[in-house]
Each structure stands twice: as C-alpha cells, then as structure tokens.
Amino acid sequence: MIRILDDLDLLDRSLKVVRNDRYLFIPIKEKPSKWQLEVIEKEVSEFEICIHSFQRYAKPAKSILDILEDKLPPHLLACLPRSIDFVGDIAILEIPEELEDYKTLIGEAVMNVFKRVRSVLAKSSAVTGVYRVRSYEVVAGSENTETVHREYGCSYLLDPRKVYFSPRLSYEHYRIASQVVEGETIVDMFAGVGPFSILIAKLHRNVRVYAIDINPDAIGYLEKNLRINRVEDKVIPILGDAREIIQTRLRNVADRVIMNLPEKAIEYIDVACIALKPSDGIIHYYGFEDGSYALEKAEAKVIEGIVKAGRIFDKVLSSRIVKEVAPYRWQIAIDVKVDGCRIV
Numbered sequence: 001m002i003r004i005l006d007d008l009d010l011l012d013r014s015l016k017v018v019r020n021d022r023y024l025f026i027p028i029k030e031k032p033s034k035w036q037l038e039v040i041e042k043e044v045s046e047f048e049i050c051i052h053s054f055q056r057y058a059k060p061a062k063s064i065l066d067i068l069e070d071k072l073p074p075h076l077l078a079c080l081p082r083s084i085d086f087v088g089d090i091a092i093l094e095i096p097e098e099l100e101d102y103k104t105l106i107g108e109a110v111m112n113v114f115k116r117v118r119s120v121l122a123k124s125s126a127v128t129g130v131y132r133v134r135s136y137e138v139v140a141g142s143e144n145t146e147t148v149h150r151e152y153g154c155s156y157l158l159d160p161r162k163v164y165f166s167p168r169l170s171y172e173h174y175r176i177a178s179q180v181v182e183g184e185t186i187v188d189m190f191a192g193v194g195p196f197s198i199l200i201a202k203l204h205r206n207v208r209v210y211a212i213d214i215n216p217d218a219i220g221y222l223e224k225n226l227r228i229n230r231v232e233d234k235v236i237p238i239l240g241d242a243r244e245i246i247q248t249r250l251r252n253v254a255d256r257v258i259m260n261l262p263e264k265a266i267e268y269i270d271v272a273c274i275a276l277k278p279s280d281g282i283i284h285y286y287g288f289e290d291g292s293y294a295l296e297k298a299e300a301k302v303i304e305g306i307v308k309a310g311r312i313f314d315k316v317l318s319s320r321i322v323k324e325v326a327p328y329r330w331q332i333a334i335d336v337k338v339d340g341c342r343i344v
C-alpha cells in the first residue's frame with residue numbers, strides 16, 4: 001500500500017506511519033481522486049480512508065521553497081515548478097521562462113532537499129521525433145546522466161537524454177504485466193528500455209516477449225537491462241521498425257500486443273492485428289486525446305482500426321486516463337479483446 005501511495009504521489013512523507021494491533025495507518029497528502037481509488041482498489045483488497053492523528057518527523061524536511069524564499073524575488077516564488085520526476089538519481093523538472101535566470105539556484109535547491117539526487121535536468125523541449133526523446137539541460141550536478149531507475153523490483157539502466165522513459169507510467173507497466181497469463185507470447189511493439197517486457201518476464205515463469213524498438217540506444221539499454229534483471233531467456237530484443245519486423249518475422253504469434261507509442265499507435269493497429277494469433281488476442285493501446293469524451297473517442301478509433309484490419313472486435317476490457325499531458329489533453333489506455341478474422 002505504501003508503495004502504491006508513493007507511486008500515486010499521495011504518501012505524506014513528513015508524517016510517521018502508525019501501527020496498532022490491527023491496523024497500519026498511512027498518512028496521505030489528500031483524499032484520493034476517483035482514478036487513484038480505482039488503482040488502489042485493484043491492488044489492495046482491504047483498506048479504509050479515515051481521519052487519524054500522526055506525529056511529524058522530528059526535523060521537518062526543508063522544502064525547495066524554504067531554501068529559495070530569500071533568494072528569488074517574491075513574485076517569482078509562485079512560478080516554481082510544482083512537480084519533479086525522479087528517474088534513478090536524476091531529478092527532472094520544467095523551469096518556466098520567468099525563472100530562466102534562477103535555474104542553477106533551483107537545481108542546487110533540489111539537490112539540497114533530495115540528497116540522493118546526482119543531477120538536475122531542466123526540460124528544454126517537448127518529447128519529439130521518432131525516438132520520443134526530449135532535450136534536457138543539466139542545471140545542477142553531474143553531466144553524466146546515465147542512471148539506474150528501480151520500479152516494481154526491476155532495475156533499468158538508461159540515459160534520459162538518449163531514450164524515452166517516464167516514471168509516471170510505472171503503474172501502467174505493472175497493470176499490464178499483472179494481466180499476463182502463464183504460457184503467453186507477447187509483442188511489445190515500442191519497448192524502449194523494457195519496462196513492460198522486463199516486468200512481464202520477472203512476474204511470469206513461462207512467457208516469451210518480443211521487444212521491438214527503432215532506437216538503437218533503447219535496444220542497447222534493453223539488452224543490458226535483460227542481463228541486469230536476469231530475463232534474457234524470456235525476452236527477445238529486436239532493433240527495427242515494428243511494422244517491418246511484424247510483417248516479416250512476427251505474424252500470428254502473439255496472445256497480447258502492447259502499443260505504447262501514444263502519438264502514433266493508431267497508425268499501427270493493422271500490424272498489431274497481424275501480430276496476434278489468428279484465433280484471438282488482446283491489444284493494449286495507448287493514445288492521446290483532447291477535450292470531452294476522450295475515452296469514447298479513443299475507443300471508437302481503436303475499434304475502427306481493428307475492423308479495418310479485417311479482425312473481429314470482441315470487447316473493450318478497460319479504458320482509463322493514464323495522465324494529463326497538457327490542459328484538456330490526456331494519455332489514454334485502452335485494452336481490447338480481438339477475435340478471429342472476418343470472412344468476406
């Protein structure tokens with residue numbers, strides 16, 4: 001429960017956990033939202049949300065705001081970044097233009113508050129290009145940005161300046177991996193450094209995962225991560241374009257296909273259908289949608305893609321908002337069951 005609350009950024013680390021004969025009381029920052037509750041309910045069978053008194057840790061940790069209070073003009077304090085992503089021992093934040101002159105100070109404050117952080121990176125572009133990588137500027141700490149990120153008992157060696165990785169997808173990696181059934185073959189079409197493929201292989205004894213990526217650095221790290229996590233015998237890394245690889249080598253093999261390329265996944269639905277076994281299978285689709293009815297719009301696109309590919313759409317197993325990526329724009333996850341081919 002503590003791990004899940006921490007992943008959801010709900011755990012209040014300034015307060016002490018309390019234990020009595022029957023219960024463990026875990027302090028949270030705020031009441032969980034509806035989707036956060038759904039996540040918790042899936043993982044923990046019994047819990048209650050209640051009001052309880054907690055003791056503070058003796059020396060309250062200094063916040064970034066405490067450190068910068070007398071170093072920044074007061075009107076700029078409100079512009080300080082509200083969230084920080086941690087990838088291994090690297091802290092990643094978005095520094096708004098108004099704070100450009102203070103970025104080194106901000107980076108040093110982050111290192112001061114989070115003692116295990118070795119480098120602080122400021123996002124200097126959006127996620128772009130085929131490899132889905134952003135540019136970053138090192139604003140404090142080491143220029144060496146290769147790190148080891150730990151998630152659900154797996155370790156991932158990676159450099160965020162060379163490959164895509166988001167700690168905000170940790171629950172998605174776990175959610176999909178925990179649905180896999182022993183004996184399955186999985187095609188991870190856009191595998192990156194392997195957070196879906198490796199966790200699947202870690203959690204299951206008898207699985208085969210084909211992990212494809214077009215970025216040579218991602219496949220390089222994936223190969224190392226297979227060894228670090230001792231799953232080389234279950235995951236087959238493949239460098240190349242998922243369309244070409246599936247069409248030439250992976251037709252009709254998969255019980256399950258993972259399509260984690262939200263920008264473009266819809267263009268690859270036909271090849272995901274080709275990878276699936278002729279009888280049936282499951283597609284885990286990720287997409288971006290704007291505005292109202294985002295889930296419904298994404299579902300409709302996926303169903304249309306499946307039918308156009310000549311397969312029978314069976315049902316939507318689940319659809320959920322993964323995260324907000326911009327105001328009124330969401331990353332959506334849709335799991336669909338696909339049946340055999342339509343006879344025309």
Ligand SMILES: C[S@@+](CC[C@H](N)C(=O)[O-])C[C@H]1O[C@@H](n2cnc3c(N)ncnc32)[C@H](O)[C@@H]1O
Pocket residue numbers: 130131132164165166169189190191192193194195196212213214215218240241242243260261262
């Ligand atoms: C959003 S990232 C997801 C990575 C990984 N699944 C994760 O959760 O961290 C998408 C990945 O797809 C890769 N990619 C983009 N186009 C591709 C293609 N046509 N074939 C295979 N991989 C591709 C990129 O290099 C990138 O690593």
